Each structure stands twice: as structure tokens, then as C-alpha cells.
Amino acid sequence: MKDRYLDFVNSPFGTSLARALGLPKPEVLRRHRPGEAEFGAMAAIGAGPSPQMFDQLIRVLTAIGMTGIAHDSAPGWLALAQAEGAMSGRFEPSPADAAATHRVDALIFDATGITESSALRPMYAFFHDAIRSLARSGRIIVLGRAPSSCASPRAATAQRALEGMTRSLGKEARNGVTSNLLYVTGDADIEGALRFFLSPRSAYVSGQVVHIDGPAAAPASYATPLAGTRAVVTGAARGIGASIATVLATQGAIVTGIDIEAARDALDQTMLAIEDTSPSGGAHAALIADIAAPDAPADIAAALLASGGVDIVVHNAGITRDKTIARMTGDMWDSVLEINLLAQERIDDALLAQNVLRAGGRIVAVSSISGIAGNRGQTNYATSKAGVIGRVQSMAPLLRERGITINAVAPGFIETHMTARMPFATREAGRRLNSMGQGGLPVDVAETVAWLASPSCANITGNVVRVCGQSLVGA
Amino acid sequence: MKDRYLDFVNSPFGTSLARALGLPKPEVLRRHRPGEAEFGAMAAIGAGPSPQMFDQLIRVLTAIGMTGIAHDSAPGWLALAQAEGAMSGRFEPSPADAAATHRVDALIFDATGITESSALRPMYAFFHDAIRSLARSGRIIVLGRAPSSCASPRAATAQRALEGMTRSLGKEARNGVTSNLLYVTGDADIEGALRFFLSPRSAYVSGQVVHIDGPAAAPASYATPLAGTRAVVTGAARGIGASIATVLATQGAIVTGIDIEAARDALDQTMLAIEDTSPSGGAHAALIADIAAPDAPADIAAALLASGGVDIVVHNAGITRDKTIARMTGDMWDSVLEINLLAQERIDDALLAQNVLRAGGRIVAVSSISGIAGNRGQTNYATSKAGVIGRVQSMAPLLRERGITINAVAPGFIETHMTARMPFATREAGRRLNSMGQGGLPVDVAETVAWLASPSCANITGNVVRVCGQSLVGA
Numbered sequence: 001m002k003d004r005y006l007d008f009v010n011s012p013f014g015t016s017l018a019r020a021l022g023l024p025k026p027e028v029l030r031r032h033r034p035g036e037a038e039f040g041a042m043a044a045i046g047a048g049p050s051p052q053m054f055d056q057l058i059r060v061l062t063a064i065g066m067t068g069i070a071h072d073s074a075p076g077w078l079a080l081a082q083a084e085g086a087m088s089g090r091f092e093p094s095p096a097d098a099a100a101t102h103r104v105d106a107l108i109f110d111a112t113g114i115t116e117s118s119a120l121r122p123m124y125a126f127f128h129d130a131i132r133s134l135a136r137s138g139r140i141i142v143l144g145r146a147p148s149s150c151a152s153p154r155a156a157t158a159q160r161a162l163e164g165m166t167r168s169l170g171k172e173a174r175n176g177v178t179s180n181l182l183y184v185t186g187d188a189d190i191e192g193a194l195r196f197f198l199s200p201r202s203a204y205v206s207g208q209v210v211h212i213d214g215p216a217a218a219p220a221s222y223a224t225p226l227a228g229t230r231a232v233v234t235g236a237a238r239g240i241g242a243s244i245a246t247v248l249a250t251q252g253a254i255v256t257g258i259d260i261e262a263a264r265d266a267l268d269q270t271m272l273a274i275e276d277t278s279p280s281g282g283a284h285a286a287l288i289a290d291i292a293a294p295d296a297p298a299d300i301a302a303a304l305l306a307s308g309g310v311d312i313v314v315h316n317a318g319i320t321r322d323k324t325i326a327r328m329t330g331d332m333w334d335s336v337l338e339i340n341l342l343a344q345e346r347i348d349d350a351l352l353a354q355n356v357l358r359a360g361g362r363i364v365a366v367s368s369i370s371g372i373a374g375n376r377g378q379t380n381y382a383t384s385k386a387g388v389i390g391r392v393q394s395m396a397p398l399l400r401e402r403g404i405t406i407n408a409v410a411p412g413f414i415e416t417h418m419t420a421r422m423p424f425a426t427r428e429a430g431r432r433l434n435s436m437g438q439g440g441l442p443v444d445v446a447e448t449v450a451w452l453a454s455p456s457c458a459n460i461t462g463n464v465v466r467v468c469g470q471s472l473v474g475a
Numbered sequence: 476m477k478d479r480y481l482d483f484v485n486s487p488f489g490t491s492l493a494r495a496l497g498l499p500k501p502e503v504l505r506r507h508r509p510g511e512a513e514f515g516a517m518a519a520i521g522a523g524p525s526p527q528m529f530d531q532l533i534r535v536l537t538a539i540g541m542t543g544i545a546h547d548s549a550p551g552w553l554a555l556a557q558a559e560g561a562m563s564g565r566f567e568p569s570p571a572d573a574a575a576t577h578r579v580d581a582l583i584f585d586a587t588g589i590t591e592s593s594a595l596r597p598m599y600a601f602f603h604d605a606i607r608s609l610a611r612s613g614r615i616i617v618l619g620r621a622p623s624s625c626a627s628p629r630a631a632t633a634q635r636a637l638e639g640m641t642r643s644l645g646k647e648a649r650n651g652v653t654s655n656l657l658y659v660t661g662d663a664d665i666e667g668a669l670r671f672f673l674s675p676r677s678a679y680v681s682g683q684v685v686h687i688d689g690p691a692a693a694p695a696s697y698a699t700p701l702a703g704t705r706a707v708v709t710g711a712a713r714g715i716g717a718s719i720a721t722v723l724a725t726q727g728a729i730v731t732g733i734d735i736e737a738a739r740d741a742l743d744q745t746m747l748a749i750e751d752t753s754p755s756g757g758a759h760a761a762l763i764a765d766i767a768a769p770d771a772p773a774d775i776a777a778a779l780l781a782s783g784g785v786d787i788v789v790h791n792a793g794i795t796r797d798k799t800i801a802r803m804t805g806d807m808w809d810s811v812l813e814i815n816l817l818a819q820e821r822i823d824d825a826l827l828a829q830n831v832l833r834a835g836g837r838i839v840a841v842s843s844i845s846g847i848a849g850n851r852g853q854t855n856y857a858t859s860k861a862g863v864i865g866r867v868q869s870m871a872p873l874l875r876e877r878g879i880t881i882n883a884v885a886p887g888f889i890e891t892h893m894t895a896r897m898p899f900a901t902r903e904a905g906r907r908l909n910s911m912g913q914g915g916l917p918v919d920v921a922e923t924v925a926w927l928a929s930p931s932c933a934n935i936t937g938n939v940v941r942v943c944g945q946s947l948v949g950a
Contacts, residue, residue, distance in 0.1 A: 117859075118812070118817060124808040124855070127800045128800050128805075131800050152869075153865075153866060153869040153870045154820065156866075156868070156869035157866040158862065160864055160866075160868070161816070161858045163861045164846050164861030165849075167849025168845075168849035168850055168852075169800065169849075171850060172799050172800060324647050325599070325644065326607050328603060330596075330599070333599040337592060337593070342593060345632070370639070371639050372949075374639055375643055376643065378643055379640055380599070381639075382639035382642065383636045384636065385639060386636045386637070386639030386642075387633065389635055390628075390635025390636060391631075394625065472947065473947050475682070475950070
């Protein structure tokens, strides 16, 4: 179902009408397009005392062609940028009463050195001065230290407080602006996360907190970071799964798409379409399997082993069988739990036991906002998707020694055939009750999965990243 | 501002009109009233394999005069109840098409023995069979094991999945039913938590996850569990603070209420009114202090030390100074951070350094849903309230050796003078966007604070308990 309201208020007539009537005007989000510049020109840089990420920030901004211009709160930036030979400058706030003309594409605040809450003041000053200068579909990124890693309660308190700021900014900013918080341990490599959160690939990811801990390898090329990898995606025939398979292939992976017999034609078409656009030139494959069948894990493992194993496993297949608990049949409970949760566990067991999933591999599982917040009529679905979160959090420490990461994405309202069948009011509520004022697209989930599957995410594991436009709904 | 809609649809005429028009009908919640029975007559008991809480459940139900009737999923209950000499029986589900006549007051599911997600099936069966038999303002309680304490990822996954179930049931149940999940470590004493979540005192607490770890002492009397204690409450003159002071006093504490000079008359009136109803007969005191002033921590510590120290500290004082970040002045930032966060830190430092807060003491800090989810126009407030969460989580392990607990309550939409001044649409959204379909009352927050301040909560620390009627809004 097309979002007609979004299209209308962004047409010339609709724009004037919306302005005259004071209607909300959701932004047409800037998304990744091949051939278009991935990053903006300028980022304003702010900082608390003793910022610890400037070296990495300067290096990454230079690598992606952005100039970091320093706010008053970041006096050390200029000297360091000059020493590194990086472009730099001073950020000048627009006067409060002027229509802002000098636009920056991102606001980045380095809070890593903050060890007490009184030192949060420069963060206020930075965003107070700079928010009006942020371009449409701009990016807000706050860098901090995980509260659990802090040396004192005072420091942990101040670092935890960053979450309130980042989430509030996401709700205020509008115009397609995203706001996210990265908790960095030690000198963990943040390039992959910065590239993702600064790019249009994270268009629908906002209000998130991501933990980054440890070293990570840069891919040979950030255009095709998955070159040389093999991936498997369940439920790949249609919708979000098809989009995940496509984006993984576009970024260089050779993809095996799995779906059930009834989706054979759709799966074949999806995999054929991928052939045409894929840079790998590799033999993408369609595999018919009912992942809930007893033999499926062994069959899938055998098929993947025949082509030498796999580097990326995406557990996307999922079903809904909605009814309130009193009306829900046992079959509705069983089938949702089987497909959405138990099949993931059994398949991973098979792939891990035989090292079909190679060392350094990636597991990305699709959870849901329902798994976080619960949902009326979805006791089965929410239980399964909450279980997915438990799986990711509990397996991450065990898989670390093999260099395998496991993360979840939790989609919010994504425009698919499933949401198109919703009653009008439910659909409209889902679309509007988030900071973007619109539903996401399958590609938004797919881009997030591809990012988590990339080599530069070696230091991100056990995370749950919502792809929800900062939905109002949560726990 | 009275909730006129709630009153209307619960009037005889309003009830028929709401039924005819299909309007939502929020329940008049059953709250604690002196002299009324605190607990219902019957609880239906369900369980997964190897339930580990039956002994405690039987003991507590007997103590509070409830009969546990066993669902098919809990075959071991009857024999155990007989061995313990407890009243018991079999739960018989009403036929699906019959208007339910046999009502139970609570549904309690013991999931502590579940170590894999396929074993979640009895949980479905129990709630499927029993949900229609649950009375208005009934209680759903699920007992589980903290995922982080589980021996295997499979067990952690299944235990984490309980959250999806519990939260979904809370959203489905309506009629004033609450649904909460208690993660119990080992054989930690659950009596205090069970009493709270089974009683009308938790009327507006739903969709919560509480961690219970370690032993706890039963108070001499559950009617006045705070007898013999001294408490201090900041911001006690009006609203939530006044209600907290009153409930603490009613439960036996001798209370010092703190507020600013401008609130002197209101504070005096509040403390006088408390005198009249208090069972302690003790000298409640009003203390005028600006908690953000540099001398305040030392002055407050000295005043409390003069009466021998204190057992319960409630950090309730807080202010809002709302503006979007670009329009927010530095003063608005500073004053909110000072009063809502920094003052708490400094006061606790003073009370802890001099042992003014005695060993075995309780700290309860008031956070907010804004601190969890962020809020438009509240970067300052949300930052301060997120910091409160950080404070509670980071200080809990350090205070454990002194037997001091520290927890936070996070109110959602509570009917106060503050919310009465909101624009109509904002107020109505806040009131309705939660599982109770109405705002909470100050006493709902106060009851939760009093519970966390009680001797039976010795094993609950570092928790954040929302008092929000399971608000839709979250992170």
C-alpha cells in the first residue's frame, strides 16, 4: 500500500496545502542510490572535556570526504586536524532569528571524556547552537562510554544520561534527521559504525544505542564490503527477505536464498533479479526448504557445505498468526514458535557444529518491536521475537572466541504486503507514530542487516538495532 | 484535571452509551483502601516443567488467604499443597462459548524450570484456558529466571521470551488487569514482590520486569512494614511527593518532608495532615531547603543526623523547563540538571559519607518515561532522568555490601497539577495510550515507592519500575 499522504504533502500543491492547514509533513527520506554521493560535505564537531575519539573522527571524516568544523566546545579539534593534514574550520552558529543558510550534514558530539553530569553542559551548548544548521535528512551522532564500563557511578550516570539527550533530539529534530548513540569501549574501531550512521543507508534507524567493543578490519572496498563472502538468507522470496538478499549481493556477497515450496517461483525470480545486478558474478542459489521441518537444519548445512561453507547467516523467515490468547489455537502458537525461534536455534546448531558458518562469520536475526514491547493479539509472535533477543544476547559471548558476531534487527512499521493488509487506522497509526512520520521500507532493514554482516562490524555483537524511525512504541 | 471521560463511561448512562457506540471503557481501577480486603480469594496456578517456586507460592498464598487452584500444566501443585496443609483445587476452564462465571483473582505461571523454548507451550495452554476466568482488576504474574543467570543460551532464550508473553498479555487483558514478570535468582524470597503485585497497591504497574536476587526479611507486620523506620522525601509539599510522604507515614515511617521556601505553607499542611493519620505517632518534620543549593546536602545530613539518622531516602523533587533545544536557555538546562540529578548525587554522598543513611537503608529515586524514551522539548529533563537510571544501576552493586538498595520508579502519565495544565490533545493522548486507558494517580507512584522502601525489598536493587499503566511509549 503506497503511503499516499507522504507523496501528497511532498507534491507542490500538497506542500502549500499542508503549510496552510498546519498538517504534519513527513520528509521524503534520502536513501542510498548507486552513483550518488554517500556522504555530505560538512560535520559540526562538539565535545565534552577530554574527548577521546578525535583521532578516529578526523581519520574517518577525511576518508569519507567530510570536513569537520569545530564548535566552541571542541577547541582541540583544529590543532589536531591541522597536525593530521585534515580540512577543518570553525563552526559559526546562525543567529537565532535568521533563516539558517549555512548547513551542515551532521552533528557529532564526542562525550567519551565526560565523567560527571555537570560536564554535560557543553553537549547542551553544542546542540543548542548547531541544531538549526543541520540539513534535512541530517545526522546526529553522540559518542560515549558504556555505563557498565565506567570507573565511577558519577561517570556511569553521566554516560547513561546521554541516552535521554540522544533520544529527545531524535524526537525533536524532524525533517528526516536521525539521532543515535554509540557507546565505544577503549579505542574500539568506529569507522564502520560512523560510515553507516552518517550515510543514507541508516535513513530509518534513529533513537538507537549501539555498543562497539574491540578491533575491526576495514574491508578492501567500502563499496562492496561483502566481496568474497557467502551468505544465506531465510524467507528470501519476498518482502524484507528479498531485499536483504538483494542488498547483500549488491555489496558483493554470493547469496543462497531459502524459502518454502509454495514460494518457489517468487524465490527464483528474486534470485534471478539479483544475478543481474550483482558485482560478484557468483552463482547465487535458491534453496527450497521448510525451515521448521526436522531434516531442514541438516539439509541446509549440507547444501551450504557443498559450496564451501558460509560467512553470513540471516534468520529472516517469520510468520504471524494473530489472535488474542483465548482464541489462539495450539497450532497457531506452535507454528509461530517453530518458525520464528526454534528453527533459528536448530539451524545455527547445525551450522556451528560442522563449522559450516566459518570463523569470523556473522549471524543476523530478525526480531521485532513486538518482541520488545509486546503486542495485542501477538502473544505467540512477541514471545518468539523476544526469544530472538535472548538468543542474540546469550550467544554473543560464546561465539566471540570464534570471531563470530550475532546481532538482531527489530523492524518497526515497514511497508510490505503484510502491512498493506492492515485495517486503515492501524496502518496509519503505525506509519505516523514515529519520529520520521512514515513507515520504513524493506531496504531500510536490509541495509542495517548488511551493515551488521560487514567486516567492519567485527566489534559489534549482542546488539539489538531497531529499524523503526524511532517508533514511539517501546518497553 | 478530573478524567471526565473515565467517570462518564463508568456511570450507568455512560456505560450503556459506550456499549452502544463501541467506545473504549477504561476500568475504574481497584486501589488499596484501609479496611477492605487486600487480596482476592483465588489464584489459578500454571507451570512449565520442573517449577521451582511452588513451595514459596503455597506459603505466600496461604499467608495472604488465597487459594491456589491448579491448571493441568501444574500437576504437582495439588500434592504439594496437601502436604503443606494448604487449601487447593483444580482449575476448570470455562467453555469457550460460555459467559465465564467462575472468576479467579490472579493467574500465576511458574516458568522457572523452563530451559528451552519448546517448553513454553504450557504457558500458552495456561493463559489460553484461564484468561477468560480472570476477574476485573485481576493480576497476571509470571515467574522466571534472569536470562543472564541461565546455564545455556537455550535456557536464556526461553526465559527472555517470557517478556514478550507477559507484555502482550498486559496489552490484551484490559479491565484493569496488570501483567508483570518476576525474574527470581535461586531461592530468593518473593513474598514482598508477590504481595505487592497481587494487591491493589500495584493498580497502575503493568508490563514490568523486576529482578529479585537474595534473601529478604519479612516485616513484623505487613500492614505497617515501615514501622520503626525514618524516611526523608524531597519535594514533599505537593503532588507525587506529598503522596509518597503520606503513604510512607501510613505504613509506619516517621517522615521528614523537604521542600523549598516558596512551598512552606503547602509543606506544613501536608506534614500536618500526615500527623493525623500516621500510626507511628512520631514527630514528622518539615524541612525547608533548596536541594540545589551548595550547603543543602550538609544541612540536610545534619538535620537528619540530629534525629538519629534515616532509613529511607526518596529523591522525588524535580522540575521541568520545557523548550526545544534551540530555544532552551542555559539556565533551563542547568536548573533541571541541578535539581533532578546533581542534587541527588550530592545529597546521597553526604548521607552515605556520614552513615546518616543507615545500613540496610533504602534509596528510591524518581525517574520518568521521558528518561527512558526521550521526549520532544525535554532534552534537559530526559537527560536528567536518564541519568537517574544510570545512577541507580551503577550504585546498586556498590551499596550492596551495606545492605542498602537503590531503585528508581519511572512514572508515566500521572494526574497532577502539572498534567492538568497540558493542552487537551496532549493530555488525552497521555491518558489513553496505555493498557489501562487512563492516567495514574500520585498514590500509584507512592505505593510503588513504599514497596521498594520496605524490608521485604532487601533483595531488589538496581531496578527501574515504571508506574505507567504499561504506556505504549518506550525505548
